[in-house]
Amino acid sequence: MCLTNFQYNAQVAVEYIYIHWPFCPYKCTYCPFVAFAGLDKYMEQYHQALMQELDWFDRNHQGSRKIKTIFVGGGTPSTYPDRCLLDMSGRLKSVFEWDEQLEFSIEVNPGTVRPEQLKLWKGAGINRLSIGVQSLNDQVLKKLNRLQSAADVRRLLDQASYHFDNLSIDIIVGLPDVSQADWRAMIDEMVTWPIKHVSMYFLMVHENTPLYRGVNRGDVLLPTDDWVVDQYYWTVERFKQAGFNQYELSNFAQPGFESHHNQAYWERKPYRGFGVGACSFDGELRFQNEKNLLKYFKTMEHDCTAFTFVESLTRSQVWLEQIMLGMRSAKGVNINELLQNLTEIEVREFNTQLAVLQEAGFILVQQGRLYLKPKGLSVENEVVVRLSI
Ligand code: SF4
CATH class of the missing domain: 3.20.20.70 (Aldolase class I)
Incomplete structure (x- = not known):
C-alpha cells in the first residue's frame, strides 16, 4: 500500500x-x-x-x-x-x-x-x-x-x-x-x-x-x-x-x-530529489525518500511516492536554517530581515548573544549583515545554538 x-x-x-x-x-x-x-x-x-x-x-x-x-x-x-x-x-x-x-x-x-x-x-x-x-x-x-x-x-x-x-x-x-x-x-x-x-x-x-x-x-x-x-x-x-x-x-x-x-x-529555494534517500524541499516542508534500497524498489513497483519522511519546520528551525546557511555565504545574512518577526524579548536576547560572539571573534557584523568568521567554523553548531530563539 x-x-x-x-x-x-x-x-x-x-x-x-x-x-x-x-x-x-x-x-x-x-x-x-x-x-x-x-x-x-x-x-x-x-x-x-x-x-x-x-x-x-x-x-x-x-x-x-x-x-x-x-x-x-x-x-x-x-x-x-x-x-x-x-x-x-x-x-x-x-x-x-x-x-x-x-x-x-x-x-x-x-x-x-x-x-x-x-x-x-x-x-x-x-x-x-x-x-x-x-x-x-x-x-x-x-x-x-x-x-x-x-x-x-x-x-x-x-x-x-x-x-x-x-x-x-x-x-x-x-x-x-x-x-x-x-x-x-x-x-x-x-x-x-x-x-x-x-x-x-x-x-x-x-x-x-x-x-x-x-x-x-x-x-x-x-x-x-x-x-x-x-x-x-x-x-x-x-x-x-x-x-x-x-x-x-x-x-x-x-x-x-x-x-x-x-x-x-x-538560499532555501525549493528543490526536488529523486532516488534512494534523496531529499526534497517544497519551500515549506522537507521530505526524504526511502533510504533502504530494496524498500525503495518495492515502493516504486507499487507506483507510489518515494517519500517516507516529512518534516515541517518550526518557526525556530526556519530561523536557524536562515542563519546557518546565510552566515556562511559571502553575502551574509541581513540582520533586519531576520529580526522582523521576533518579539522584543527575542530581539534583546539575540543582540546580547551577537555581541558575545562578535567579541569572541566567531562572527562579524558589518553594514547590517551577519557573517561567520573562519574562527567560528570549528564551533559553528554552538554559534548557531547561541543565536537560536
Ligand atoms: S563511500 Fe561515501 S564518501 Fe566514499 S565515494 Fe562513496 S559516497 Fe563518497
Whole structure:
C-alpha cells in the first residue's frame, strides 16, 4: 500500500533537481551518505526504479518544470552504466523543460572514469564535473579506504579538461596523517590545475562510521582544531591569490563559475530529489525518500511516492536554517530581515548573544549583515545554538 503524499505541494515551481546514484566501488571510512559498496548487481534495477519515480512525478506534478540545475550525486555516479545514463538524461529532457543556461553536474571519482565516458556525458548534456579528489596522499587515502590514487586524479583532470571547461574539485581538510608541508604542496599543485571551482570540506566524524570507531579506540589521531583552522586560513589566501573568489566559507570559484545548485540550497529555494534517500524541499516542508534500497524498489513497483519522511519546520528551525546557511555565504545574512518577526524579548536576547560572539571573534557584523568568521567554523553548531530563539 502506498504511503500518503505527505501534502507535497505539487504546484511549486521545480527549478533545481537532484538525482541520487548510491553505488560505490568501495566504502570510505568517513562516509555518512546513502551509498552502497558491493551492490553493483542492482544498478540496472535501480535505474529502472529511478525512471519510475520520474514517471510518478511527471503524472502528479502540476507546477512549472523549467529547471536551472541538475545535480547527479552519490555515491559514485561515474559508475552509472552508459546506456542507462543516456536513458536518464533523455527522460529528464522529456519530463522537464531545460533552461538554456542549465547547469548539469555529475559527481565523479578518480579511478572510476573511462575516457569515452567523458564524451558520452557531454553528449548527454552534462556540462560540469565535480571531482572527488579529497587528498593527493595515497597512503592517507588508503587508510580511509578510498581506493583512488593521486595518479588517477591527475589522469582524470588531464582527460576531462579536453571535454569540460567547468571542472570542480572536492577536498577535505583535517584528514589524519597529513602534514602541513603535504597539505600546502597539494594546494600549490591544485592552483595550477585547469579547474574553475573548489569545495573544501572539513572532515566530519559521523557516528556509526569506521572512522568514528577508530578515533574512539585511539587508532586514528585527528589533527587539532587549531591546526585545521590554520591550514584553512592559509588555503583561503592561496586560492584568493590564484583568482578564486570565496563565495561561501567552503566554496571558491573563478568569476562566473559559482555553483548555482549549491546556491539554491543555501538560499532555501525549493528543490526536488529523486532516488534512494534523496531529499526534497517544497519551500515549506522537507521530505526524504526511502533510504533502504530494496524498500525503495518495492515502493516504486507499487507506483507510489518515494517519500517516507516529512518534516515541517518550526518557526525556530526556519530561523536557524536562515542563519546557518546565510552566515556562511559571502553575502551574509541581513540582520533586519531576520529580526522582523521576533518579539522584543527575542530581539534583546539575540543582540546580547551577537555581541558575545562578535567579541569572541566567531562572527562579524558589518553594514547590517551577519557573517561567520573562519574562527567560528570549528564551533559553528554552538554559534548557531547561541543565536537560536
Ligand atoms: S565515494 Fe563518497 S559516497 Fe562513496 S563511500 Fe566514499 S564518501 Fe561515501
